[in-house]
Amino acid sequence: MKTYQSDQVRNIALLGNTGSGKTILAESMMFEGKVIDRKGTIEAKSTVSDYSEIEQQNQRSIFSTVLYTEFNGNKLNIIDTPGSDDFVGAVISSMYTADVGLMTINSQYGVEVGTEIFARHAERLNKPLLFAVNQLDHEKANFDQTIESLKVSFGSKVAIVQYPVNAGNEFDAIVDVLLMKMYKFKGDSGEREILDIPAEEMDKANELHNALIEAAAENDESLMEKFFDQGTLSEDEMRMGIRAGMIARDLFPVFCVSGKRNVGVKRLMEFVINVCPSPDMCAAMKTKDGKEISYNAADPVSLFVFKTAVESHIGEVNYFKVISGKVAEGMDLVNTTNDGKERISQLFVVAGKKREKVSELVAGDIGAAVKLKNTKTNHTLCAPGKNISFAPLTFPNSKFRTAIKAKNESDTEKLGEYLNRAHQEDPTIIVEYSKELKQIIIHGQGEHHLNILKWQLLNLYKIDVDFLPPRIPYRETITKTAQADYRHKKQSGGAGQFGEVYMVIEPHKEGAPDPTKYKINGKEINISVRGKEEINLDWGGKLVFYNCIVGGAIDARFLPAILKGIMEKMDEGPLTGSYARDIRVAIYDGKMHPVDSNEISFKLAGRNAFRTAFKNAGPKIMEPVYEVEVLVPSSNMGDVMSDLQNRRSIIMGMDSVKGFEKIIAKVPLAELNKYSTALSSLTSGRATYDMKFLNYEQVPADVQEKLLKAYEEESEEE
Ligand SMILES: Nc1nc2c(ncn2[C@@H]2O[C@H](COP(=O)(O)OP(=O)(O)OP(=O)(O)O)[C@@H](O)[C@H]2O)c(=O)[nH]1
Numbered sequence: 001m002k003t004y005q006s007d008q009v010r011n012i013a014l015l016g017n018t019g020s021g022k023t024i025l026a027e028s029m030m031f032e033g034k035v036i037d038r039k040g041t042i043e044a045k046s047t048v049s050d051y052s053e054i055e056q057q058n059q060r061s062i063f064s065t066v067l068y069t070e071f072n073g074n075k076l077n078i079i080d081t082p083g084s085d086d087f088v089g090a091v092i093s094s095m096y097t098a099d100v101g102l103m104t105i106n107s108q109y110g111v112e113v114g115t116e117i118f119a120r121h122a123e124r125l126n127k128p129l130l131f132a133v134n135q136l137d138h139e140k141a142n143f144d145q146t147i148e149s150l151k152v153s154f155g156s157k158v159a160i161v162q163y164p165v166n167a168g169n170e171f172d173a174i175v176d177v178l179l180m181k182m183y184k185f186k187g188d189s190g191e192r193e194i195l196d197i198p199a200e201e202m203d204k205a206n207e208l209h210n211a212l213i214e215a216a217a218e219n220d221e222s223l224m225e226k227f228f229d230q231g232t233l234s235e236d237e238m239r240m241g242i243r244a245g246m247i248a249r250d251l252f253p254v255f256c257v258s259g260k261r262n263v264g265v266k267r268l269m270e271f272v273i274n275v276c277p278s279p280d281m282c283a284a285m286k287t288k289d290g291k292e293i294s295y296n297a298a299d300p301v302s303l304f305v306f307k308t309a310v311e312s313h314i315g316e317v318n319y320f321k322v323i324s325g326k327v328a329e330g331m332d333l334v335n336t337t338n339d340g341k342e343r344i345s346q347l348f349v350v351a352g353k354k355r356e357k358v359s360e361l362v363a364g365d366i367g368a369a370v371k372l373k374n375t376k377t378n379h380t381l382c383a384p385g386k387n388i389s390f391a392p393l394t395f396p397n398s399k400f401r402t403a404i405k406a407k408n409e410s411d412t413e414k415l416g417e418y419l420n421r422a423h424q425e426d427p428t429i430i431v432e433y434s435k436e437l438k439q440i441i442i443h444g445q446g447e448h449h450l451n452i453l454k455w456q457l458l459n460l461y462k463i464d465v466d467f468l469p470p471r472i473p474y475r476e477t478i479t480k481t482a483q484a485d486y487r488h489k490k491q492s493g494g495a496g497q498f499g500e501v502y503m504v505i506e507p508h509k510e511g512a513p514d515p516t517k518y519k520i521n522g523k524e525i526n527i528s529v530r531g532k533e534e535i536n537l538d539w540g541g542k543l544v545f546y547n548c549i550v551g552g553a554i555d556a557r558f559l560p561a562i563l564k565g566i567m568e569k570m571d572e573g574p575l576t577g578s579y580a581r582d583i584r585v586a587i588y589d590g591k592m593h594p595v596d597s598n599e600i601s602f603k604l605a606g607r608n609a610f611r612t613a614f615k616n617a618g619p620k621i622m623e624p625v626y627e628v629e630v631l632v633p634s635s636n637m638g639d640v641m642s643d644l645q646n647r648r649s650i651i652m653g654m655d656s657v658k659g660f661e662k663i664i665a666k667v668p669l670a671e672l673n674k675y676s677t678a679l680s681s682l683t684s685g686r687a688t689y690d691m692k693f694l695n696y697e698q699v700p701a702d703v704q705e706k707l708l709k710a711y712e713e714e715s716e717e718e
């Protein structure tokens with residue numbers, strides 16, 4: 001393969017709701033680019049893009065797949081992405097890498113929740129969008145309704161370049177209002193005739209043509225002037241204007257295709273080559289320290305790894321985009337994430353599992369390298385001494401958590417290793433070794449996402465695992481003031497033990513003044529604070545410890561031991577063994593023995609007094625509460641709301657956004673187990689949500705009752 005220069009490369013990511021036809025569109029593109037001479041199908045498990053076993057089993061894309069074609073003297077890199085929200089990590093990394101997002105819209109349904117989700121990510125990443133209204137051969141295809149829904153979501157940015165003459169089963173003709181021609185297709189071969197627009201379509205075509213000219217002119221003052229002077233623009237001027245509009249994200253062109261029947265695909269590819277920006281026209285890449293690196297082939301080399309995967313027969317493959325300079329076989333580079341040295345021993349371009357060796361790739365191009373020592377997704381490689389580190393990808397919060405355990409105890413260590421590796425390959429898999437919950441918790445974007453991981457563990461690494469309900473990180477606290485004292489005394493034989501501690505405990509409130517006086521059971525206790533220690537607990541919240549000992553009742557040297565005893569109970573709360581938080585303790589009196597007092601005695605006295613006081617201080621269990629934001633089509637709103645109400649949630653707000661309803665609710669984590677799965681089945685996958693930790697709140701009395709009982713039973717079993 002020849003070396004393509006930056007201006008001869010186009011990088012697009014195929015985006016869109018699951019089932020909108022990205023993989024089949026990619027297949028037709030591969031066919032048009034002569035990468036394959038027969039098109040595969042999803043049903044026959046024969047597409048270039050969905051080549052992995054698990055994708056074929058599921059009949060949908062799960063990973064991003066890098067593809068390329070050589071087309072009209074240019075190189076078109078295409079990244080096919082999965083449409084399910086579970087695999088949003090792969091979509092985001094693909095979008096970050098591509099220069100344009102090509103969004104497929106299923107013309108049966110118009111804008112779907114996936115369209116919305118991915119469009120929002122494209123906006124965040126500042127990427128131009130191009131729409132392909134797809135499946136126009138379907139009997140239920142409805143172009144006008146699809147356009148209406150696009151306008152609801154994207155307003156005046158929507159710029160129609162094509163419309164179908166006969167959407168539906170007979171679909172074979174498209175009017176192109178940029179070229180003012182009609183494309184007519186024969187069979188499924190992609191073969192086409194370019195004809196004059198028939199008289200009966202002329203009015204509509206002219207109207208859309210003028211609208212497109214206006215939209216194109218809007219992004220460039222000189223084009224605008226020309227348009228006012230001449231009332232029209234040349235084809236080239238329109239291309240310039242459209243490109244400028246795309247780069248500014250002010251104009252999203254709309255094309256018409258049937259990926260399955262290969263209708264309109266070649267014309268769409270021509271548009272991508274002729275009009276869509278090449279990398280060197282796009283925004284520079286930002287580094288971690290805020291510098292900008294532009295796509296300049298003459299600069300020192302730098303590249304960004306957007307995907308790491310283990311491929312059968314060849315092992316680990318790193319997929320990257322060259323950002324600056326040129327990368328060539330045999331080059332020595334530095335990984336600026338871990339300061340490791342890497343040699344590029346072999347360089348490839350890839351179309352699914354097909355690989356072709358190349359000797360060089362230039363700024364803006366996409367390729368793959370194998371046999372790197374320690375390079376993963378999100379890492380930067382660059383010329384020695386250049387110290388470039390690109391800003392890493394950021395992903396949405398996880399939505400699904402489960403505990404994981406190897407079926408076979410002896411696999412536990414291996415499981416840990418592979419889980420860490422899974423995280424490096426897919427940063428949306430987060431692994432947490434929770435000492436608190438005594439579980440390995442994995443977090444992902446949905447149940448399906450983690451089930452894929454389970455499948456991989458079994459089939460690729462031979463580790464059989466169970467998913468178990470994850471425990472909830474409850475907290476304990478108190479709601480009232482209470483006093484307790486405890487005398488620890490042991491004088492049977494040998495050295496004795498003696499320590500006595502008096503304390504008052506009460507809820508800690510940020511900014512409250514130090515205590516001066518307590519009144520408990522009619523008795524007044526005067527307090528004079530000698531020392532104060534404010535401990536930020538590792539698990540959140542505080543313990544404030546006051547030394548209020550007067551007259552040397554307890555030696556200062558024993559106070560740390562008392563605190564230690566209290567901390568032992570904070571670490572394992574008296575109610576359910578969960579961490580305790582937000583408590584203040586005043587040690588105001590006690591007794592020592594001239595010989596028998598020691599640290600251990602005071603630790604035990606402190607611990608026991610604290611436990612008693614805690615139990616008398618209106619103890620409460622607190623649970624983590626999340627803020628959940630659900631985006632749901634209006635028709636599913638009722639079901640989603642009543643389901644949320646069954647989850648002890650409090651609705652905080654509602655809003656209508658572009659044809660969808662947004663619900664914001666506070667929901668306890670304990671009620672969110674498998675929520676992504678439930679929501680998906682309630683709405684046939686048409687809703688999405690995001691959740692983030694909000695705070696800890698007291699559980700209701702009936703829930704506390706149940707938790708106490710469960711803890712009691714568990715303790716008895718042990
Ligand atoms: N009638 C018709 N069916 C299509 C067309 N394109 C795709 N399909 C069918 O729609 C289904 C989904 O197609 P895919 O290409 O896998 O869709 P996708 O967008 O890649 O889906 P995900 O990988 O799940 O995101 C398959 O059964 C295809 O055969 C089309 O142009 N017309």
Ligand SMILES: [Mg+2]
Binds near residue numbers: 024050082
């Ligand atoms: Mg697909």
